[in-house]
Amino acid sequence: MAAVTRLTELLLSKLSGLKFETVLAPAMGGLVIGQEVARQAKVRYIFAEKENNVLVMRRGFKIAPGERVLVVEDVVTRGGRVIEALNIIKARGGVPAGVAMLVDRSGGTAKFDVPAISLLELSFPTWPADQVPLEIARLPVEKPGS
Numbered sequence: 143m144a145a146v147t148r149l150t151e152l153l154l155s156k157l158s159g160l161k162f163e164t165v166l167a168p169a170m171g172g173l174v175i176g177q178e179v180a181r182q183a184k185v186r187y188i189f190a191e192k193e194n195n196v197l198v199m200r201r202g203f204k205i206a207p208g209e210r211v212l213v214v215e216d217v218v219t220r221g222g223r224v225i226e227a228l229n230i231i232k233a234r235g236g237v238p239a240g241v242a243m244l245v246d247r248s249g250g251t252a253k254f255d256v257p258a259i260s261l262l263e264l265s266f267p268t269w270p271a272d273q274v275p276l277e278i279a280r281l282p283v284e285k286p287g288s
Contacts, residue, residue, distance in 0.1 A: 149261065150178040153242055156259045162212035162239035164188060164205070166231060168197055168223040175244055176214040190227055197226040199234075207235035217245045218260070221252030228254060 153175075162185060167176025169191040180187030188203040205211060213227045218241075228238045240257040249265025252258070269275070 146174055146178050147182075149244060150175065150182050153244065153259070153261055154179065154182055156261070157212070157240070157242055160212065160240045160242075160257065160259075162210045164209055164211045164236075165214050166190060166205075166211050166227055167214045168227050171216040172214050172223075175216050179212070179214045179242060190230055197223060197230060199230055205231060205234035205236040209236045210239040211236045212239045213241045215241070215243045217247050218243045218252050219247045221248065221254065224252070224254060228256065 162183070164186040165176050165180035165183070165188070167173050167187070167189045169189055173189055176189060177187050188199065188205075190197040190199050190203075192198075193200070199205075211231045213224055213231070215224055215227075218224055224241055224243075228241075231238045238256045240259065241254050243258070243260045244262065246252065246258070246260035246263045247266070250263055
């Protein structure tokens with residue numbers, strides 16, 4: 143937890159211009175960092191979880207009309223879950239304040255209609271299945287999970 147605390151301090155220092163009263167984190171990856179961002183910022187914390195592979199808010203969580211909500215995620219690759227979270231906020235009358243993430247794995251290609259701040263940007267090469275370099279194709283395929 144000491145590392146999560148420190149990473150959150152660093153992330154919050156980059157969010158100094160954003161005004162928000164609630165943090166919304168997509169499950170599962172954003173839960174820990176989202177809770178810590180909310181705790182340190184002294185704001186309300188809620189989360190969305192998958193139901194039939196779609197993010198939904200459950201557990202009685204509500205967003206008030208006009209409520210400024212920050213989406214917090216651990217790693218963003220393509221941004222699909224973040225977009226779902228932003229749509230949840232808008233559908234309930236809230237105002238998306240921005241997106242905060244520890245790692246932008248899209249190399250900056252994931253775009254949102256609100257400010258997006260990350261601690262780190264990464265980019266990994268990808269290839270169509272029939273064009274994977276031989277030295278990489280020879281490696282065993284492993285799916286570590288999400």
